[in-house]
């Protein structure tokens with residue numbers, strides 16, 4: 001189970017995004033509306049990585065357009081970071097959910113699904129070659145830094161990743177709880 005066979009050689013973000021629409025690298029595509037690939041300029045110095053698309057993203061086909069995306073935009077404005085200059089994506093490109101009445105509730109992707117989708121994330125990293133990566137939540141951090149990564153232990157820290165397609169760039173992680181605290185503050 002892997003996206004590897006669907007990832008083209010090209011590192012054009014347009015080509016990758018198009019190819020990802022046909023990915024069947026794990027079972028998540030079966031119940032999602034569409035692939036939600038990363039978006040942003042290839043020249044971005046910063047990549048933000050979330051866990052997976054949510055309900056709004058699944059319907060609209062774009063990352064970070066739902067409530068979490070609005071929160072993210074506000075946080076970036078406060079930090080004086082121009083969102084249009086940042087590449088945003090998710091560790092997993094299809095929405096995983098479970099029915100609850102008429103609603104679709106977010107369901108955490110499994111380690112297997114995260115690993116299956118990793119070739120897309122690697123390709124995005126190779127296409128953008130960022131200077132820094134910010135992981136939004138534990139799933140994104142573990143997708144990049146390994147399953148042993150614990151966000152409570154590493155919160156606020158920066159991990160320098162120096163191998164594989166990540167090249168030499170700094171990886172920072174932000175926990176969901178700290179983001180929630182930021183929202184209510």
Ligand code: SF4
Nearest residue numbers: 023025026093094117
């Ligand atoms: S979640 Fe990733 S690996 Fe699984 S089908 Fe979607 S794009 Fe492919």
